[in-house]
Amino acid sequence: MTNFPSDLPGAELVRRGLEDLAARIDSIEALLVSIGAPRLRSCGLEVPSCQAKDPQLALYGLLCGDDDRDAHSRYNALIRRLISFEQALERCL
């Protein structure tokens, strides 16, 4: 499955992440989707492999590079957004 409802919370983030993974770009969105890959694949989504060995650490590192002052808060916010998407997707399957 590559399509999902666009009105799910975090849908745009996940869509961009899947596109970046397919293009072999380790963006913030791509790393976030990689973190959730097992759960997303269980829901039937096709999630390309990530190039980073540790997507969580890589994501945190990217966020530190963007703005070190609130990297941890931003990291947690992204994870919460991912979880919201996952839970919503599971409910609508």
Added chain:
Amino acid sequence: MSQLTCADLTTLCNARGLFHGRLVGRVVRGKAALLQPLPQPTLPVILDCSVRRCRLRLNKVRSPVDADRVRLLLTRLGAEATGPGTVFLVGGATAVLEGWRQTTIDIDLKLDPEPAGVFAAIRRLKDELGVNIELASPDQFIPPLPGWRPRSRFVAKFGVVEVFHYDAYSQVLAKIERDHIQDRVDVANFVSRGFVVADELQRLFASILPAIERYPAIDAQVFADKVARTVASWQRL
């Protein structure tokens, strides 16, 4: 923040007794990103490449935490708390102290009962030690399991503060529910170390099913399916 060349930063770090490792990274949209952890202790450096010259920024970023820094934090909390209490370690803090992870991005804690003075200590120590600290525990995400407290394994007493690993069954069920990439690794390690067994996990999961309606974000059937699949995978080993 100061912009320095690689050579400047090496000199600066050597003078401070810090290790300056060459970054391994790749350019992503014009900025190179830290993709692998640097050895501790060191201030993390972010490589910002432009016009064929490395510009390095020395940041006061809270870097990922290893077991030594978890123990240092607990020692300092024990010393700075002004009254007795209990700290439960959760997630990455458990994983690094048990040794199946080298680092964790943050230290998750539950305080119950909270030691007097602990919040002021946490506020100070986050900056002083450069660690991310979260008050987070499995009961925020799934119903609390009966008997979680006596099943929590004792770590040590630091000053007036007792430290435990939060109940393994609770941690495992929360991780099965979230099912992210690191969660699967952690669950496998809890199992391989004998901290959880399948029958007891299923019994405890059944005991919290009626309470899942209090966690409306969780689909009870999906959660049950995940637990069943996970337990089945253990039994195939």
